[in-house]
Amino acid sequence: MTNPTAAMLVIGDEILTGRTRDANMHFLAGELTKHGIRLAEVRIVPDVQDRIVAALNALRADHDTVFTSGGIGPTHDDITADAVAAAFGTGIDVRDDARAIMQAYCDSMGRDLNEARLRMARIPDGATLIENPVSAAPGFTLGNVHVMAGVPSIFQAMVAGVLPTLTGGDPLLSQNLTVMRAEGDIANELRRLAERFPDLSIGSYPFVREGAYGANIVIRGTDGARIDAAMTALSALFPEAAA
Structure with a gap:
């Protein structure tokens, strides 16, 4: 049996400028290997929507599954969710289930669910949520693309939630x-x-x-x-x- 392949799309200017050292690729490669999935390609792109869309469309066409990291936070340069929606040609908006998750987390922390935090509840149409047990703000899966936070502890928790849903191959x-x-x-x-x-x-x-x-x-x-x-x-x- 031919083992499935995966690709990773790392998103963020901070990676390309050297301000942040990416740790997620190393972790993902190891976890996929245990699951019988080969990490076959990794790309790093800046916070530019057209570049994200082009890279994502190429990777999801060539591989069984794609993981993204970065760009799903509350700031203006967190544009990954919009780029994924554009790549799939679907709409995006605040979704009730994601809003409820964010509201419950903010209530527990004594914080306001303000406009910035509500950005993290914007989910492309047709996506399913990926649980975030660390800081609540969900990732999501659309097609064969799994969209995750760039913070290593959150990324690792999301990977742990997604891997059991994937079809692996023989152990590598x-x-x-x-x-x-x-x-x-x-x-x-x-x-x-x-x-x-x-x-x-x-x-x-x-x-x-x-x-x-x-x-x-x-x-x-x-x-x-x-x-x-x-x-x-x-x-x-x-x-x-x-x-």
Whole structure:
């Protein structure tokens, strides 16, 4: 079975300017891997509606599911919900169930449900809500797109709520071998190994430690026996290496 693929769209000027370091991609990739879904593509776009719409339409056409992060807060530059509605060609407005969630949260915190906070209750037509157990303001799912907050704790909670609803594939497995040689010295052997095991992903990730060159060779796939066989062949190529 071919494992489903996912894409992530990270939205926000603060990511592109370096003011905020994105932590959500790393978390999402790990959680999807456990679920048998491959994170195949990630894009980062600014707070510009046309750019969000174009990227979202491309990603949702190419992948089984798309996760977005960022841009669903109370400020003027939080335009993700409007962009998603535009991408799907649907309307958007404050929705009663989202308003009720926000009203209950504001009441519990002794805050007013003012115009800014009410922006977080604007939901595209036809979407279903994603629960936010951290700060109440919901995300939403429309088609194969899951729209989530950019704050890591909220994003993680929303992912936990969405993942059980997705169809996964076989668990994605991996094994690693560290080879203390420069990539240029092992490239031919790795190419031949990849040709022997075309059903597996064989990646080389170089490093320098105390002036010495090396590479972590990672073999990934869904068939444990095939990975074991490839690792045996890899170890035979570099008997001095450490797993």
